Amino acid sequence: GENVEQHPSTLSVQEGDSAVIKCTYSDSASNYFPWYKQELGKRPQLIIDIRSNVGEKKDQRIAVTLNKTAKHFSLHITETQPEDSAVYFCAASSTGANNLFFGTGTRLTVIP
Amino acid sequence: SAVISQKPSRDICQRGTSLTIQCQVDSQVTMMFWYRQQPGQSLTLIATANQGSEATYESGFVIDKFPISRPNLTFSTLTVSNMSPEDSSIYLCSVEDRQLETQYFGPGTRLLVL
Numbered sequence: 001g002e003n004v005e006q007h008p009s010t011l012s013v014q015e016g017d018s019a020v021i022k023c024t025y026s027d028s029a030s031n032y033f034p035w036y037k038q039e040l041g042k043r044p045q046l047i048i049d050i051r052s053n054v055g056e057k058k059d060q061r062i063a064v065t066l067n068k069t070a071k072h073f074s075l076h077i078t079e080t081q082p083e084d085s086a087v088y089f090c091a092a093s094s095t096g097a098n099n100l101f102f103g104t105g106t107r108l109t110v111i112p
Numbered sequence: 113s114a115v116i117s118q119k120p121s122r123d124i125c126q127r128g129t130s131l132t133i134q135c136q137v138d139s140q141v142t143m144m145f146w147y148r149q150q151p152g153q154s155l156t157l158i159a160t161a162n163q164g165s166e167a168t169y170e171s172g173f174v175i176d177k178f179p180i181s182r183p184n185l186t187f188s189t190l191t192v193s194n195m196s197p198e199d200s201s202i203y204l205c206s207v208e209d210r211q212l213e214t215q216y217f218g219p220g221t222r223l224l225v226l
Contacts, residue, residue, distance in 0.1 A: 001171065034214065043204065043217040044155065089154060097208045097215045098143055102155045 002027040004092050006103030013080050014111050021106045023090035024072040030092040033066060033073045034100065039086045047088075048075070080110045114139050114207055116218035124224045125195055132191045133221045135205030140185035143208035145215070146178070150201045158203075161188040195225045 003026040013019050025033075034049035050057045050064045050073065057064050061080075066073040077084055087107050091100040115138040125131050135144065144161040159167040159180055167180035181189045192199050205218045 032213075036217075043219050046214055046216065049214060097213050098145075099157060099160065100145075100155075100215060101157070104154050 002030060002092055002094065002101040004090060004101050004103040006090050006106060008106060009104065010107045010109070012109045012111060015080060015082060017080055019075075019077045019080055019084070019108055019110075021075045021088055021090070021108070022072060023074070023092075023103050024070075025092040025101075026071070027092070027094050028068075028071065029094040030071075032093045032096055033064070034091050034097070035062075035064060035075050036089045036091065036102075037086045038089065038105075044089060077108075080108075082110050082112050084108060085110045113209055113212070113214075113216050114141060116205065116207060116216060118205060118218040118221050120221060121219065122222040122224075124226060127196050127225055129195055130191055130193045131195065131223060132189050133203050133205075133223075135188045135190070135218055137186045137207055141207040142185070142210060144182060144188045145206045145208075146180060146188070146190045147204045147206060147217075148201045149204060149220070155204065158190070161190075161205075192223065195223075197225045199223065200225045 006023045031052040036044035037047045038044045050066050061078045063076040087105045089105050090103040093100050117136045119134045146158040147155045149155045157170050158173045159169040161180050161182040163182045179191045202220045204220045
């Protein structure tokens with residue numbers, strides 16, 4: 001089955017700086033890659049996703065890049081704010097938005 | 113996106129007992145899923161709840177331990193059977209939004225087994 005690795009496990013940045021979280025996956029058939037943000041005690045919230053027919057997608061301060069050849073994808077957050085502090089999970093699926101396999105998570109702390 | 117609710121939101125149970133968690137969606141959805149999130153860990157897919165047929169379980173999860181029902185397109189239940197402290201986790205249901213081709217999560221059920 002799919003194996004998703006995520007790095008780093010923790011990340012601290014100064015407010016206003018950028019944050020980058022990287023994930024690799026094992027199943028070359030994977031074609032859907034969402035990112036979820038989970039605040040303490042809350043449900044995971046979808047923040048952005050990308051499909052294998054595009055290499056990059058941007059939504060305001062958040063962007064995701066995908067390299068299918070290397071089987072890795074990354075989340076980029078620019079101009080970080082304290083409210084960006086949360087645990088971020090990447091995921092991958094070979095069946096569209098079904099059967100998501102999650103990375104181990106990155107705890108992002110934005111220091112005011 | 114669909115509005116998803118779960119009951120109970122949290123519970124404390126004794127080992128050896130069973131707990132049934134309910135997941136209700138405000139619109140009909142084809143795909144519903146159950147995940148487990150152990151304390152401080154990532155999300156692990158338990159099974160896909162199929163309407164009108166048996167659930168499809170992932171490796172490491174079995175029907176005897178986690179029986180699932182899916183009587184219609186808006187509702188599913190997950191039972192955690194014969195619980196032990198290792199079952200202490202957050203259990204989340206999720207649904208696939210076919211139109212947006214994304215997956216959304218319910219608020220979760222926080223379970224503590226003593």
